[in-house]
Amino acid sequence: MKIYGHAGFIEKRRQQISDAIQRATVQELGLPEGKRYHRFIGLADADFIHPEDRSAAYIVVEIHLMTGRSDKTLRAYLLALQAALEDYAGVAPNDLEVILLETPPARWSIRGVVGDELKLPYEVNR
Template structure:
């Protein structure tokens, strides 16, 4: 279950914000096989004086409308899956929310089941070990 944090410029319209979230989610479903019902995306808005970035870092011309996508998920996806994920996010955001590919900054944290509790204070490893049982 990936957990996503998305930072968008202040004042983005709610419908466009929703399109950004759905574009990221659909890319996760399509590229890494994430179940459709695993949507967890915390969106925050930033003002000009709250986020500073180099508009020309690594030779990419960014605008003031940079969107940052931070994904935390369980370790184990291949580099090919990650490449497909990043490309899918950019394609979806451009098509659905009119976000320039130059304005999408993505990074990922990977961890293990032991780093999660997804409800009721239950250690996620216990849940993972019980998956697939009829008990």
């Protein structure tokens, strides 16, 4: 997961943002609590050009997922992310963009194993 935002906001709210994302991910996707891969990219104001109606709390979250989850599951996940980020990190819906990027398991490599051969402790096809 990549979280882009204004450097000042990221510095102040990094842990709350991470906790909010993890809460929704565990709740809706069933990933284990300890599986947390969050990369924060704090940008200078001049390097983060966005519409004027966004505030200093504006963030863009890119989440890479293996394909297999239903639209219902992904929709529930997006709504849970929105609610958790607002409740725990103070990110209003107007200041949040989430992009889910899905890739087939055969195009992943994790711990030296191609994704379609990987034994995961959670279910991807939900």
